[in-house]
Amino acid sequence: MIPHTYITTYISTPVSIGSTSLGGDYPIRIQSMTNTDTLDTKASVAQCIRIIEAGADYVRLTAQGVREAENLAVIKKELRKAGFSTPLIADIHFNPVAAETAARLVEKVRINPGNYADKRATFEKQKLTEKEYNEELERTHTKLLPLINICRENKTAIRLGINHGSLSDRIMTRFGNTPAGMVFSAMEFIKIFRAENFNDLVLSMKSSDTAIMIEATRMLVRMMQSEGVSYPLHLGVTEAGEGEDGRIRSAAGIGALLSEGIGDTIRVSLSEDPEKEIPVAKKLAGYYPRGISNSKPEKPLSFKFPPSKPKILKKINGPLVISNMTSYPEIDADSYKDAGYIVNTKTGEIKRTDSSADLIITKGCPENIPDDVSLILPYKIWFDHRDDERLFPLFSPETFHESTFRSDKLNVLLTGSHFNIEYLRRPDPATTLVIFTFHPEKEKYAPDHFLNALEKTNLIHNIVLNPVFRENNIEDLQIKAASLLGRFVIDKRVSGISVTNIGEVDFREVTATAFSILQCTRTRITRTLYLSCPTCGRTKFNLQESVRKVKEATGHLKGLKIAVMGCIVNGPGEMAGADYGYVGAANGKVHIYRGTIPVLKSIPEKDAAGELLKLIEGDRSE
Secondary structure, three states: OOOOOOOOOOOOEEEEOOEEEEEEOOOOOEEEOOOOOOHHHHHHHHHHHHHHOOOOOOOEEEEOOOHHHHHHHHHHHHHHHHOOOOOOOOOOOOOOHHHHHHHOOOOOEEOOOOOOOOOOOOOOOOOOOHHHHHHHHHHHHHHHHHHHHHHHHHHEEEEEEEEEOOOHHHHHHHHOOOOOHHHHHHHHHHHHHOOOOOOOOEEEEEOOOOHHHHHHHHHHHHHHHHHHOOEEEEEEEEEEOOHHHHHHHHHHHHHHHHHHHOEEOOOOOOOHHHHHHHHHHHHHHHHHOOOOOHHOOOOOOOOOOOOOOOOHOOOOOOOOEEEEEEOOOOHHHHHHHHOEEEEEEOOOEEEEOOOOOOOEEOOOOOOOOOOOOEEEEEHHHHOOOOOOOOEEEEEEEHHHHHOOOOOOEEEEEEEOOOHHHHHOOOOOOOOEEEEEEOOOOOOHHHHHHHHHHHOOOOOOOOOOEEEEEEOOOHHHHHHHHHHHHEEEEEEOOOOOOOEEEEEOOOOOHHHHHHHHHHOOOOOOOOOOOEEEOOOOOOOOOHHHHHHHHHHHOOOOOOOEEOOOOHHHHOOOHHOOOOOOEEEOOOOOOOEEOOOEOOOOOOOOHHHHHHHHHHHHHHHHHH
């Protein structure tokens, strides 16, 4: 369990990125990255313009070699000629000379401490004595000096982009491939830059795992605060994917930190056209604008789950999903479909799936209840059907306190922002579930205040959060629900979620959103989990098409983590615990990985998805 720790205050020291400053009280800046060949000036300029016109404050381009770095000057010149003054950022891996070249030409350079001075990670332990370790740091210091001096001369900022999965062997041997390793990697570089009195730094702690990204960023903030520094922070979830998963995974990770007042610039990394990232990032920044975290409560106490819990919770591997269907006049076959159940069109049989709501709240008792369904009814109606083990009563805390009629298996209490904590002292967590309903547009931090009040009075309950949205657009609902609820399930402060929406979004999509939030935060896996990087100039194939092919070939599988990576820079380490990887090698060629080991090399792209499926099926048959 990741300990939940709020940062009491984190106001970064502003850094100038060309004409657009970052950090402090400046607005949260939005950025994206091109996926064109940086040597293709025309295509790169055109894509930069599309990204800028979508609303980006910065544009990043890959510079894998000196030639690409040098061509940034031509791209910048063409953009300025077209009337665009947006700062440009060079993205560097493995090539200090390319970084030094780019630093003379653009406003900011991003380097990865895991591969700037160290060789590509081999994931083998590198046993170093303390003396040898310090000698390696001195070598890194020496290698950084030219870049530092060039950036100082040209007023170029630097982002230290630490990625989970691309830490050096030296760091992983000492700290493991962990959030702590990410933070110590960052702090080593910070100390080098501070020793040279260079402070135009931005930092990022990225992972495809939202929990790791959040923990590493919080840990870095605490570490910087202890050192008396406050560099701006870039937020992002790597390999977020595309479509619904990409948006939800990004919103859960980025939104959790923005809600705590952490983050100065964000990039939503989607396996889609780069300009499509900008509207999503703008929605996130708009949902948690600068200063909103001032209304969050003080740091909570150390949260503990109840020592015992209702039997229904013990059967589920992860947080509950509850569907509130009290707005339905009656519960019929279509209603069960909306809650994620499968209905056999010939027999009418209703079956549970991995994406079916665990409990459904209704205002009445249906005449026929499928065996796989569990319903929550108003307690007076439940009393007339109390012998049915598929039914459970719904109370307010006050009526529960007064009632002598209760279930010995599960009682559900519905409360909200105007709760009276005295009525929550009596219920037994072993037979009670508390649903906390709130309206995020009015009270975004209501669940924080509620959970803190419980903790401060030493009350331990199984809590289900039920935000009530008013959205007519599914993307808006996905982004808001994930950014609001993600941190609570990641930090394991609640036992379940129930997304309610009063708007035009189809109810089935609302149910699917709840399960996707749990899937994308890896708190409850109900289908194959796909990781896919955003495209960039290093990509060796059509990534969007490859993602589609891999999903078509493997979508029937359950419980696997499959990574689709555009190039070897983002694999194997960046796959962050994937079971299998599909990684671009040369143009039109794919390496297929089992874990971090390439088992099939240079497979033609047209055959690669099929070969991946054969490998998985072969492994499963052993």
